[in-house]
Amino acid sequence: MTDSDYKATLERAHTTTKGMTEGKNANYIPFLASVDPSLFGLAIVTVAGDVYESGDSRYEFALESISKVFTMALALEDIGQEVFHRKVGADPTGLPFNSVMALEMHDDMPLTPLVNAGAMSSTSVLTAKDSDERWARILDVQSRFAGRKIELSDEVNNSEQSTNAHNRAIAWLLYSGGAMYADPMEVCEVYTRQCSTLVNTVDLAVMGATLAAGGVNPVTGKRVVTAANVPHMLAEMVMEGLYTKSGDWAYNVGLPGKSGVGGGLVAVAPGKLAIAGFSPPLDAAGNSVRAQAAIAQIADELKLGLYRVPGLG
Structure with missing residues (x-):
């Protein structure tokens, strides 16, 4: 061509x-x-x-949700393919991306990193001493994929954080099912930020x-x-x-x-x-x-x- x-x-x-x-x-x-x-x-x-x-x-x-791909990349680098597959999964849910029912049907375990539940699980497995480091690593990998510095939009983030009650509920369900590997509310907050770049x-x-x-x-x-x-x-x-x-x-x-x-x-x-x-x-x-x-x-x-x-x- x-x-x-x-x-x-x-x-x-x-x-x-x-x-x-x-x-x-x-x-x-x-x-x-x-x-x-x-x-x-x-x-x-x-x-x-x-x-x-x-x-x-x-x-x-x-x-927004395209960010899930790049957090998945980090998670694969951190914990490896086999552990990632076991902890997060690789099967479609057949239900909407924010479905609570999908979790309920599978013992509060995510099936894929590309719906909200699995994306938060992916975020939680990243190697980080606290939420600041977790966020910094996510922003860095987005920037390296794009080839330029990617930045958070405070306007988008504030809009998202004020309307993410549903995702907070999903985070607690993941925690109850053993598929949330860091503090649920900190993870949900970082996940919301990663969608707001x-x-x-x-x-x-x-x-x-x-x-x-x-x-x-x-x-x-x-x-x-x-x-x-x-x-x-x-x-x-x-x-x-x-x-x-x-x-x-x-x-x-x-x-x-x-x-x-x-x-x-x-x-x-x-x-x-x-x-x-x-x-x-x-x-x-x-x-x-x-x-x-x-x-x-x-x-x-x-x-x-x-x-x-x-x-x-």
């Missing part, structure tokens, strides 16, 4: 999908409800570090391209996560990356992905590139409507789906 091919593909997808009006902003977090729903950015970053972008690709938005669409594509490149950031050239841990991360993204729509995404697009209720979505083509999209209006499952459509179109045009049989389309 040439530069012009990537640019043309990106622009076609942006033009084709920018008029979509379905979906609505997340309204249970006041800050997210206030974001302009017309914003729409796309970006591609290759494993060679080439960057292509379109639309509102430099607008900063809340990372700001990235733009290019940042998100760089973060995804770091996974596509086997854990090396293609822009900085620095290793961020051990190569052996990347397949486990991508597998988790396939299973639960788009919440209750993860199966549909795998069926129709065939790439590991992760969404956030801030409107971001990243998809990873291992060994090739990552595609990121941002648009605030979400479907009922919590995934950006425009970003899904645009990334699906790009993946199809570039024939990136992992389940394609070479030579058969």
Whole structure:
């Protein structure tokens, strides 16, 4: 593929999908409800570090649940693949990302690091002497994945902390089930912060391209996560990356992905590139409507789906 091919593909997808009006902003977090729903950015970053972008690709938005992927990376580095699998899991819940019922049905144990319960469990297993160190390590790994300093938005964080009673309840259920490995309320507070950092669409594509490149950031050239841990991360993204729509995404697009209720979505083509999209209006499952459509179109045009049989389309 040439530069012009990537640019043309990106622009076609942006033009084709920018008029979509379905979906609505997340309204249970006041800050997210206030974001302009017309914003729409796309970006591609290759494993060679080439960057292509379109639309509102430099607008900063809340990372939200996409942060779970990068905390998972730290947890895998700290405790190893086998212990992480045993403590947090790798199976889809089949229920919404904030489901209490999913915990109740499995003895208060999380099944995956990509729903709220498992994400807090992941946060709790990190090696840290206190919550400040835990937070500093999470912010650092987000920055290393993005290739630039990522910062907390106090406005987003305050909005989130004031509305996270449901997550606090989940944290206590995890504690009662033996799947919370630090103080529950401190973990919930740090988890809420990790969701309240700001990235733009290019940042998100760089973060995804770091996974596509086997854990090396293609822009900085620095290793961020051990190569052996990347397949486990991508597998988790396939299973639960788009919440209750993860199966549909795998069926129709065939790439590991992760969404956030801030409107971001990243998809990873291992060994090739990552595609990121941002648009605030979400479907009922919590995934950006425009970003899904645009990334699906790009993946199809570039024939990136992992389940394609070479030579058969």
